[in-house]
Amino acid sequence: MTVGLVVQKFGGTSVGDAERIRAVADHVARTRRQGHDVVVVVSAMGKFTDELLRLADEVSPTRPPRELDMLLTAGERISMALVCMALTANGVESASFTGSQAGIITDTDHTRAKILEMRPDRIREALAAGQVPVVAGFQGVSTAKDITTLGRGGSDVTAVALAAALNADVCEIYTDVTGVFSADPRVVPKAQRLAKVSFDEMMEMAATGGRVLMLRSVEYAQRHGVPLHVRSSFTWEPGTWIVEEDPTMEQAVVSAVTDDTSEAKVTIGGVPDRPGVAARLFGELANRGINLDMIVQNTGENGLTDISFTVAVLDVDAARDACEAVRSEVGATKVTTDINIGRVTVVGAGMKSNPGVTALMFETLSSIGVNIQMISTSSIRISCVVAADRVEESVRALHSAFGLDRVGP
């Protein structure tokens, strides 16, 4: 990489204690010595957020969202001030900035605010003055001038949004794993670290159980053309680049196999196959704020059909209630739920030009006697719902069948 502007984001484990914070400062100083300008984004230290939530539980059964945001944003304040102190000890001039000071303007939806506008004037000034700005991840200030948080994965969003606004050359996401893997290494010991993944692939992986990056920050990065580099703050070695797909490059047919057992299946059966039924059903679910994932409907016999969908396990009771509420109105016969399901997914940008992937996936699952309950696809992804207790062996079999197993010890 030529000399340029690098945004470096450090997650909770990367700033988990004094020693880790000093290591982060060493790395930032090293990056500066290579001639780069650096903007640092930090999360709260390790388990600090959990401690604050435990304290809140002790104090009150209710947590007004505005106050929850005020409470949790203390975390990044601590880590960023400590990182600046460690940078000073390294001879690197720096200054910390809250989300508000960094010009991260959000809507007023506390605990899961969306960024409306980036006005990082003070960050630009600090860079121009030769300083390393250290910015609080996860937090912003609303149009009503209240402190907000960006929800799960919010620090990554902060980093990507700053990289986009500052036109950075790369946004480095430092974490406790060495990159993005071809499968969860806890499930597939032979999983390999991927050197490069396209934004589209990464989004499909994030949406189907990949745990390294949240969908939201990848989307933001793609929309603004910010290359991401996911790497380890423990080994500091190069990790996985997430970049725009290069049309001149040959793509791996399948890059990764993901798994997700956090969902449940709901089936509404014996539905008359006529217009408006699905609209009524999914309208009711939407009204109740239930997010659906996979939806499958087959035209059945006798003009009747089954509609199945998956929801987060936490929402399964609410989803059943919603279905029951419209059951007689739409003329369905019954509603069933199953929380013992999981999803296995193969993702690969090269799938678009390789029609055999679906067949190999089904064959592989069939060969180990795994029954497929639902199927859903995109141009670069195939997902199958299977029994939860068959998920891990399915992932291993698919990882092997698609030639992803690491060679050697």
Added chain:
Amino acid sequence: MTVGLVVQKFGGTSVGDAERIRAVADHVARTRRQGHDVVVVVSAMGKFTDELLRLADEVSPTRPPRELDMLLTAGERISMALVCMALTANGVESASFTGSQAGIITDTDHTRAKILEMRPDRIREALAAGQVPVVAGFQGVSTAKDITTLGRGGSDVTAVALAAALNADVCEIYTDVTGVFSADPRVVPKAQRLAKVSFDEMMEMAATGGRVLMLRSVEYAQRHGVPLHVRSSFTWEPGTWIVEEDPTMEQAVVSAVTDDTSEAKVTIGGVPDRPGVAARLFGELANRGINLDMIVQNTGENGLTDISFTVAVLDVDAARDACEAVRSEVGATKVTTDINIGRVTVVGAGMKSNPGVTALMFETLSSIGVNIQMISTSSIRISCVVAADRVEESVRALHSAFGLDRVGP
């Protein structure tokens, strides 16, 4: 008290854990039920600030003041969010505000900033909306838009400044003692809680070793005519009112006896008694940023004199160096220091019209064989420097001699 606006400030021990925070919320709710509008000011929880400083020590040997302020202001953020949650559980509508949000504008002198301006618009709006604003003590925002802290006793200053700006009827300072006492109860078991103290008396007490309130917040309160009420957040009973002296009331001759062993004495001896010597000496001390307290000079024999002054024990070496630096220039013969000294002080607004106080003080100290090394007085105070190991018995003897001992068990 008639219905009005009350500012209630809770110190670190008053919000030290979840149970204490719930007790604070109960008390605020009670005050609201009595019909008062309430503004709450909170410090960081108990030992939290010490924990943050320990963490900073682990991370780095240097602490840039700007970052130290960013670090420490996390503390009030946590306690105020938790207080709001507890208020919500009590059915009281509230909202937390950082120093910046509360419009506390300071200079840029990090770690000991001074308030330049109060713009508590959001606090007024919250009150108008029927809410209890909960404000972070100790912190503000500088004219350079950086987070600042107000130094020792800063949360009291925040409370008094808000009470002044909002024209509150009283500023209640809740702490872990039940009020202001006629002497430190650890030194004088028969010390009594004072029902009422004048601003002038309280300032003399704060300046000479009284530990309940800092000089600065009392000065601010007097300047803006804000009545203070120091009371306990453990018993919730009425404590000590600190108010403007009422000229129609008869004053106690002596209200309190204070002690202070945090200072050392420096003497520069054999100084020629001619104009300019003191100016040269104290100019040098001021240039080195050394704060002096008592200064005593006697005209001696042979045109030579001794000049003695007291400084904080921490500054004694620097003070000696400063004196040595000018010694030959001013023609002095020697510089001596003594860290084993202490100060005992009697304070009383009624002293102005009672000329016998000085005599009784000297007689009392003489009767127990205590030698007086230095004397300094104001219209309502007499201080004597004595040997450090005689301070406590001197305080007890004076407390008794001036009729302050509590009657009964």
